[in-house]
Amino acid sequence: MNVYAVKHKDERIRATSRSGGIFTAISDLFLDGGVVYGCVLDENYNAIHVRTENKTGRDLMRGSKYIQSRLGDCYKQIKNDLEDGRHVLFSGTSCQVAGFRCFLKKDYNNLLCIDIVCHGVPSPKVWKTYLDWISKGKTIINVDFRNKKDFGWRDHVETIFCKNKKINSQVWTYLFYSHNILRPVCYECPYKSIDHPGDITIADYWGIEKACPRLDDNKGVSLVLVNTEKGSLYFEKAKNDIVWYKTRIEDSMQHPLIEPEKVPDERNQFWKDFENKDFSYIARKYGNYTPLWRRTLRKAKHLIKKVLGKD
Protein backbone atom coordinates (compact mmCIF):
# COMPACT_ATOMS: atom_id res chain seq x y z
CA MET A 1 0.00 0.00 0.00
CA ASN A 2 1.18 3.53 -0.83
CA VAL A 3 0.02 6.60 1.02
CA TYR A 4 -0.27 10.09 -0.48
CA ALA A 5 -1.33 13.59 0.41
CA VAL A 6 -3.11 15.06 -2.61
CA LYS A 7 -4.68 18.27 -3.79
CA HIS A 8 -6.12 19.04 -7.19
CA LYS A 9 -4.25 21.69 -9.21
CA ASP A 10 -7.50 23.43 -10.13
CA GLU A 11 -8.54 25.51 -7.12
CA ARG A 12 -12.15 25.72 -8.30
CA ILE A 13 -12.40 21.96 -8.22
CA ARG A 14 -10.85 21.77 -4.79
CA ALA A 15 -13.30 24.38 -3.49
CA THR A 16 -16.29 22.23 -4.48
CA SER A 17 -14.82 18.90 -3.34
CA ARG A 18 -14.99 17.61 0.20
CA SER A 19 -11.22 17.44 0.70
CA GLY A 20 -8.49 17.73 -1.95
CA GLY A 21 -10.49 16.73 -5.01
CA ILE A 22 -8.87 13.37 -5.72
CA PHE A 23 -12.24 11.90 -6.72
CA THR A 24 -12.45 14.37 -9.62
CA ALA A 25 -8.92 13.64 -10.80
CA ILE A 26 -9.60 9.89 -10.92
CA SER A 27 -13.14 10.05 -12.27
CA ASP A 28 -11.99 12.38 -15.09
CA LEU A 29 -10.17 9.34 -16.48
CA PHE A 30 -13.54 7.65 -17.01
CA LEU A 31 -15.41 10.47 -18.70
CA ASP A 32 -13.99 9.63 -22.11
CA GLY A 33 -16.22 6.70 -23.00
CA GLY A 34 -16.41 5.17 -19.52
CA VAL A 35 -19.01 5.25 -16.81
CA VAL A 36 -18.97 6.67 -13.28
CA TYR A 37 -21.18 5.57 -10.40
CA GLY A 38 -21.41 7.68 -7.26
CA CYS A 39 -23.61 9.42 -4.75
CA VAL A 40 -25.73 12.51 -5.48
CA LEU A 41 -28.66 14.26 -3.83
CA ASP A 42 -31.99 13.77 -5.59
CA GLU A 43 -34.63 16.50 -5.93
CA ASN A 44 -35.87 15.81 -2.39
CA TYR A 45 -32.34 15.90 -0.94
CA ASN A 46 -32.11 12.15 -0.39
CA ALA A 47 -28.70 10.61 -1.05
CA ILE A 48 -28.85 8.10 -3.89
CA HIS A 49 -26.32 6.34 -6.11
CA VAL A 50 -26.54 7.06 -9.82
CA ARG A 51 -24.77 6.35 -13.10
CA THR A 52 -23.29 9.01 -15.32
CA GLU A 53 -21.19 9.28 -18.45
CA ASN A 54 -20.66 13.02 -18.44
CA LYS A 55 -19.02 15.82 -16.49
CA THR A 56 -22.23 17.50 -15.36
CA GLY A 57 -23.46 14.29 -13.78
CA ARG A 58 -20.08 13.59 -12.23
CA ASP A 59 -19.79 17.07 -10.72
CA LEU A 60 -22.98 16.41 -8.73
CA MET A 61 -21.17 13.51 -7.05
CA ARG A 62 -18.65 15.90 -5.53
CA GLY A 63 -19.03 16.70 -1.86
CA SER A 64 -19.76 14.28 0.97
CA LYS A 65 -23.42 13.65 1.70
CA TYR A 66 -23.53 12.73 5.36
CA ILE A 67 -26.42 10.26 5.19
CA GLN A 68 -26.64 6.66 4.01
CA SER A 69 -27.14 6.63 0.28
CA ARG A 70 -29.57 4.27 -1.42
CA LEU A 71 -28.02 2.05 -4.06
CA GLY A 72 -31.28 1.05 -5.76
CA ASP A 73 -30.46 -1.23 -8.70
CA CYS A 74 -26.90 0.02 -9.17
CA TYR A 75 -25.17 -3.32 -8.59
CA LYS A 76 -27.02 -4.99 -11.46
CA GLN A 77 -26.66 -1.94 -13.65
CA ILE A 78 -22.88 -1.82 -13.11
CA LYS A 79 -22.56 -5.50 -13.86
CA ASN A 80 -24.32 -4.92 -17.18
CA ASP A 81 -21.90 -2.12 -17.99
CA LEU A 82 -18.97 -4.34 -17.11
CA GLU A 83 -20.27 -7.18 -19.26
CA ASP A 84 -20.68 -4.69 -22.10
CA GLY A 85 -16.98 -3.95 -21.79
CA ARG A 86 -17.36 -0.39 -20.51
CA HIS A 87 -14.75 1.07 -18.19
CA VAL A 88 -16.47 1.61 -14.89
CA LEU A 89 -15.60 3.56 -11.76
CA PHE A 90 -17.65 2.72 -8.69
CA SER A 91 -17.33 4.97 -5.64
CA GLY A 92 -19.00 4.46 -2.29
CA THR A 93 -18.45 3.61 1.36
CA SER A 94 -16.21 0.63 2.16
CA CYS A 95 -19.18 -1.65 2.84
CA GLN A 96 -20.82 -0.64 -0.44
CA VAL A 97 -17.64 -1.52 -2.31
CA ALA A 98 -17.19 -4.77 -0.36
CA GLY A 99 -20.82 -5.73 -1.02
CA PHE A 100 -20.40 -5.02 -4.69
CA ARG A 101 -17.28 -7.16 -4.94
CA CYS A 102 -19.09 -10.05 -3.19
CA PHE A 103 -22.00 -9.67 -5.59
CA LEU A 104 -19.68 -9.80 -8.64
CA LYS A 105 -17.77 -12.81 -7.29
CA LYS A 106 -14.92 -12.15 -9.73
CA ASP A 107 -12.65 -9.30 -10.69
CA TYR A 108 -13.18 -7.39 -13.89
CA ASN A 109 -10.24 -5.69 -15.61
CA ASN A 110 -12.49 -2.82 -16.61
CA LEU A 111 -13.63 -2.01 -13.06
CA LEU A 112 -12.04 0.41 -10.62
CA CYS A 113 -13.43 0.80 -7.10
CA ILE A 114 -12.85 3.78 -4.84
CA ASP A 115 -13.98 3.52 -1.25
CA ILE A 116 -14.33 6.52 1.02
CA VAL A 117 -13.25 6.31 4.62
CA CYS A 118 -16.32 6.79 6.77
CA HIS A 119 -16.95 6.49 10.48
CA GLY A 120 -20.61 5.76 9.96
CA VAL A 121 -23.65 6.76 7.95
CA PRO A 122 -26.46 8.80 9.54
CA SER A 123 -30.15 8.00 9.19
CA PRO A 124 -31.92 9.39 6.13
CA LYS A 125 -35.10 9.67 8.19
CA VAL A 126 -33.58 11.97 10.80
CA TRP A 127 -32.05 13.99 7.94
CA LYS A 128 -35.48 14.62 6.37
CA THR A 129 -36.92 15.67 9.71
CA TYR A 130 -34.00 18.01 10.25
CA LEU A 131 -34.40 19.59 6.80
CA ASP A 132 -38.11 20.23 7.35
CA TRP A 133 -37.34 21.80 10.69
CA ILE A 134 -34.46 24.03 9.63
CA SER A 135 -36.09 25.27 6.42
CA LYS A 136 -39.37 26.10 8.20
CA GLY A 137 -41.38 25.32 5.08
CA LYS A 138 -39.25 27.47 2.76
CA THR A 139 -38.28 25.93 -0.55
CA ILE A 140 -34.78 24.51 -0.41
CA ILE A 141 -32.66 25.06 -3.50
CA ASN A 142 -29.40 23.49 -2.43
CA VAL A 143 -27.60 21.86 0.46
CA ASP A 144 -23.90 21.91 1.31
CA PHE A 145 -23.04 19.48 4.10
CA ARG A 146 -19.72 21.24 4.63
CA ASN A 147 -19.52 24.85 3.54
CA LYS A 148 -15.79 25.09 2.87
CA LYS A 149 -15.98 28.38 1.00
CA ASP A 150 -17.23 30.44 3.93
CA PHE A 151 -15.87 28.46 6.85
CA GLY A 152 -12.82 26.53 5.66
CA TRP A 153 -12.11 22.82 5.53
CA ARG A 154 -11.71 22.22 9.24
CA ASP A 155 -14.82 24.05 10.49
CA HIS A 156 -17.75 21.80 9.94
CA VAL A 157 -20.66 24.04 9.09
CA GLU A 158 -23.57 22.99 6.88
CA THR A 159 -25.44 25.48 4.73
CA ILE A 160 -29.04 25.12 3.57
CA PHE A 161 -29.76 27.42 0.63
CA CYS A 162 -33.41 28.46 0.56
CA LYS A 163 -35.10 30.95 -1.71
CA ASN A 164 -33.73 34.37 -0.60
CA LYS A 165 -32.09 32.88 2.44
CA LYS A 166 -28.93 31.07 3.39
CA ILE A 167 -29.05 29.13 6.66
CA ASN A 168 -25.76 28.17 8.28
CA SER A 169 -26.04 25.54 10.99
CA GLN A 170 -24.06 22.94 12.87
CA VAL A 171 -26.98 20.96 14.20
CA TRP A 172 -26.48 18.16 11.65
CA THR A 173 -22.75 18.13 12.31
CA TYR A 174 -23.37 17.74 16.04
CA LEU A 175 -26.01 15.04 15.55
CA PHE A 176 -23.63 13.18 13.25
CA TYR A 177 -20.67 13.43 15.62
CA SER A 178 -22.79 12.44 18.63
CA HIS A 179 -23.00 9.06 16.82
CA ASN A 180 -26.59 8.52 17.95
CA ILE A 181 -27.93 8.46 14.41
CA LEU A 182 -25.49 6.04 12.78
CA ARG A 183 -26.59 2.74 11.29
CA PRO A 184 -26.14 0.01 13.93
CA VAL A 185 -23.62 -1.98 11.84
CA CYS A 186 -21.26 1.02 11.85
CA TYR A 187 -20.43 0.42 15.54
CA GLU A 188 -19.05 -2.96 14.47
CA CYS A 189 -17.73 -1.92 11.07
CA PRO A 190 -15.29 -4.54 9.74
CA TYR A 191 -13.46 -1.99 7.59
CA LYS A 192 -12.00 0.12 10.34
CA SER A 193 -8.36 -0.63 9.70
CA ILE A 194 -5.87 0.21 6.99
CA ASP A 195 -7.13 -2.74 4.92
CA HIS A 196 -9.80 -1.51 2.55
CA PRO A 197 -11.89 -3.11 -0.19
CA GLY A 198 -11.30 -0.33 -2.74
CA ASP A 199 -8.46 -0.22 -5.26
CA ILE A 200 -8.04 3.30 -3.98
CA THR A 201 -9.26 4.62 -0.63
CA ILE A 202 -9.89 8.35 -0.11
CA ALA A 203 -10.43 10.46 2.99
CA ASP A 204 -9.94 13.83 4.56
CA TYR A 205 -6.29 14.16 5.46
CA TRP A 206 -6.61 14.78 9.18
CA GLY A 207 -3.13 15.23 10.60
CA ILE A 208 -1.85 16.93 7.44
CA GLU A 209 -0.17 19.62 9.56
CA LYS A 210 2.21 16.92 10.69
CA ALA A 211 2.23 14.53 7.73
CA CYS A 212 2.84 17.17 5.06
CA PRO A 213 2.68 20.76 6.40
CA ARG A 214 3.50 22.38 3.04
CA LEU A 215 0.08 21.33 1.71
CA ASP A 216 -1.89 22.56 4.69
CA ASP A 217 -3.87 25.69 3.75
CA ASN A 218 -7.25 24.79 5.30
CA LYS A 219 -8.79 24.44 1.84
CA GLY A 220 -8.75 20.65 1.92
CA VAL A 221 -6.23 17.89 1.36
CA SER A 222 -7.13 14.29 0.47
CA LEU A 223 -5.58 11.27 2.10
CA VAL A 224 -5.16 8.64 -0.60
CA LEU A 225 -4.36 4.99 0.01
CA VAL A 226 -3.43 3.12 -3.14
CA ASN A 227 -4.20 -0.49 -2.32
CA THR A 228 -3.85 -2.47 -5.52
CA GLU A 229 -1.78 -2.53 -8.70
CA LYS A 230 -4.80 -1.44 -10.67
CA GLY A 231 -5.28 1.45 -8.28
CA SER A 232 -1.69 2.48 -8.78
CA LEU A 233 -2.10 2.41 -12.56
CA TYR A 234 -4.95 4.89 -12.38
CA PHE A 235 -3.27 7.02 -9.75
CA GLU A 236 -0.25 7.39 -12.06
CA LYS A 237 -2.51 8.57 -14.86
CA ALA A 238 -4.20 11.12 -12.58
CA LYS A 239 -0.89 12.65 -11.50
CA ASN A 240 -1.02 15.30 -14.24
CA ASP A 241 -3.92 17.01 -12.52
CA ILE A 242 -2.77 16.89 -8.91
CA VAL A 243 -0.09 18.01 -6.52
CA TRP A 244 0.96 14.95 -4.53
CA TYR A 245 3.43 13.92 -1.87
CA LYS A 246 4.21 10.49 -0.57
CA THR A 247 3.50 10.33 3.17
CA ARG A 248 3.75 7.88 6.01
CA ILE A 249 0.77 5.87 7.21
CA GLU A 250 1.90 6.36 10.81
CA ASP A 251 1.26 10.10 10.43
CA SER A 252 -2.16 9.50 8.95
CA MET A 253 -3.92 7.33 11.48
CA GLN A 254 -7.29 8.96 12.07
CA HIS A 255 -9.70 7.04 14.30
CA PRO A 256 -11.74 5.42 11.49
CA LEU A 257 -8.56 3.70 10.29
CA ILE A 258 -8.16 2.10 13.71
CA GLU A 259 -11.53 1.08 15.16
CA PRO A 260 -15.26 1.73 14.88
CA GLU A 261 -17.05 4.31 17.00
CA LYS A 262 -18.64 3.12 20.24
CA VAL A 263 -22.41 2.93 20.67
CA PRO A 264 -23.25 6.05 22.72
CA ASP A 265 -24.87 5.36 26.11
CA GLU A 266 -27.73 7.66 25.18
CA ARG A 267 -28.54 6.06 21.81
CA ASN A 268 -31.76 4.39 22.99
CA GLN A 269 -32.88 7.57 24.68
CA PHE A 270 -32.18 9.51 21.50
CA TRP A 271 -34.48 7.32 19.43
CA LYS A 272 -37.19 7.44 22.09
CA ASP A 273 -36.97 11.21 22.05
CA PHE A 274 -36.92 11.30 18.28
CA GLU A 275 -40.19 9.35 18.15
CA ASN A 276 -41.91 11.35 20.85
CA LYS A 277 -40.61 14.91 20.91
CA ASP A 278 -40.54 17.67 18.33
CA PHE A 279 -37.32 18.37 16.50
CA SER A 280 -36.52 21.59 18.40
CA TYR A 281 -36.11 19.43 21.49
CA ILE A 282 -33.80 17.04 19.61
CA ALA A 283 -31.77 19.92 18.20
CA ARG A 284 -31.30 21.46 21.65
CA LYS A 285 -30.56 18.23 23.48
CA TYR A 286 -28.39 16.44 20.92
CA GLY A 287 -27.55 19.06 18.28
CA ASN A 288 -26.02 21.79 20.48
CA TYR A 289 -28.71 24.16 19.24
CA THR A 290 -29.49 27.42 21.02
CA PRO A 291 -32.78 29.02 20.00
CA LEU A 292 -32.62 32.60 18.72
CA TRP A 293 -34.44 34.11 21.70
CA ARG A 294 -31.92 32.60 24.06
CA ARG A 295 -29.00 33.79 21.98
CA THR A 296 -30.53 37.29 21.93
CA LEU A 297 -31.05 37.20 25.67
CA ARG A 298 -27.46 36.13 26.18
CA LYS A 299 -26.20 38.98 23.99
CA ALA A 300 -28.44 41.49 25.78
CA LYS A 301 -27.18 40.39 29.20
CA HIS A 302 -23.62 40.67 27.98
CA LEU A 303 -24.28 44.15 26.66
CA ILE A 304 -25.89 45.33 29.90
CA LYS A 305 -22.96 44.03 31.90
CA LYS A 306 -20.60 45.89 29.62
CA VAL A 307 -22.56 49.15 29.88
CA LEU A 308 -22.62 48.82 33.66
CA GLY A 309 -18.88 48.22 33.56
CA LYS A 310 -19.09 44.85 35.30
CA ASP A 311 -17.29 42.85 32.61
Added chain:
Amino acid sequence: MEPNNKIQNTNPIPILYERKEDCCGCTACYAICPRQAISMEDDLEGFAYPHIDAEKCIRCQMCMKVCPIKEAKRSVTARQR
Protein backbone atom coordinates in the same frame (compact mmCIF):
# COMPACT_ATOMS: atom_id res chain seq x y z
CA MET B 1 -45.03 -22.00 -9.27
CA GLU B 2 -45.87 -25.63 -8.50
CA PRO B 3 -46.10 -26.38 -4.78
CA ASN B 4 -43.88 -29.40 -5.48
CA ASN B 5 -40.94 -27.14 -6.28
CA LYS B 6 -40.82 -25.95 -2.74
CA ILE B 7 -41.00 -29.33 -1.16
CA GLN B 8 -38.06 -30.56 -3.22
CA ASN B 9 -35.76 -28.02 -1.66
CA THR B 10 -35.42 -28.73 2.01
CA ASN B 11 -33.25 -25.72 2.78
CA PRO B 12 -34.81 -23.25 5.16
CA ILE B 13 -35.68 -19.72 4.15
CA PRO B 14 -32.46 -17.84 4.89
CA ILE B 15 -32.15 -15.48 7.81
CA LEU B 16 -30.10 -12.67 6.35
CA TYR B 17 -29.36 -11.03 9.67
CA GLU B 18 -30.16 -11.80 13.26
CA ARG B 19 -29.04 -8.49 14.67
CA LYS B 20 -29.19 -5.12 12.97
CA GLU B 21 -25.43 -4.91 13.52
CA ASP B 22 -25.03 -7.69 10.97
CA CYS B 23 -26.44 -5.85 7.96
CA CYS B 24 -25.04 -2.75 6.24
CA GLY B 25 -27.84 -2.52 3.67
CA CYS B 26 -25.50 -2.97 0.72
CA THR B 27 -28.16 -4.62 -1.48
CA ALA B 28 -25.89 -7.50 -2.59
CA CYS B 29 -28.46 -10.11 -1.49
CA TYR B 30 -31.27 -8.14 -3.09
CA ALA B 31 -29.34 -7.88 -6.36
CA ILE B 32 -28.29 -11.55 -6.57
CA CYS B 33 -31.67 -13.11 -5.84
CA PRO B 34 -32.81 -14.99 -8.95
CA ARG B 35 -36.48 -14.71 -7.99
CA GLN B 36 -36.68 -11.05 -6.96
CA ALA B 37 -37.82 -12.37 -3.62
CA ILE B 38 -35.94 -9.71 -1.66
CA SER B 39 -37.04 -6.12 -1.16
CA MET B 40 -35.18 -3.41 0.73
CA GLU B 41 -37.44 -1.92 3.38
CA ASP B 42 -36.92 0.90 5.87
CA ASP B 43 -36.93 0.17 9.60
CA LEU B 44 -38.09 2.63 12.24
CA GLU B 45 -34.76 4.45 12.19
CA GLY B 46 -35.05 4.93 8.43
CA PHE B 47 -32.34 2.48 7.33
CA ALA B 48 -33.06 -0.08 4.60
CA TYR B 49 -32.87 -3.82 5.36
CA PRO B 50 -33.58 -6.80 3.13
CA HIS B 51 -36.88 -8.58 3.52
CA ILE B 52 -37.57 -12.00 1.97
CA ASP B 53 -40.95 -12.81 0.50
CA ALA B 54 -41.42 -16.46 1.55
CA GLU B 55 -43.84 -17.04 -1.32
CA LYS B 56 -41.26 -16.17 -3.95
CA CYS B 57 -38.17 -17.63 -2.28
CA ILE B 58 -36.84 -20.94 -3.69
CA ARG B 59 -34.30 -21.30 -0.84
CA CYS B 60 -31.30 -21.43 -3.10
CA GLN B 61 -29.16 -19.66 -0.45
CA MET B 62 -27.45 -17.44 -3.00
CA CYS B 63 -28.24 -14.36 -0.92
CA MET B 64 -26.36 -15.81 2.05
CA LYS B 65 -23.21 -16.24 -0.01
CA VAL B 66 -22.82 -12.67 -1.21
CA CYS B 67 -23.10 -10.88 2.11
CA PRO B 68 -19.94 -8.80 2.82
CA ILE B 69 -20.64 -8.49 6.53
CA LYS B 70 -20.99 -12.27 6.96
CA GLU B 71 -17.82 -12.74 4.94
CA ALA B 72 -15.88 -10.21 7.01
CA LYS B 73 -17.08 -11.70 10.28
CA ARG B 74 -16.24 -15.19 9.04
CA SER B 75 -12.69 -14.19 8.19
CA VAL B 76 -12.27 -12.56 11.59
CA THR B 77 -13.36 -15.79 13.30
CA ALA B 78 -11.05 -17.78 11.03
CA ARG B 79 -8.14 -15.52 11.94
CA GLN B 80 -8.88 -15.90 15.63
CA ARG B 81 -8.69 -19.69 15.42
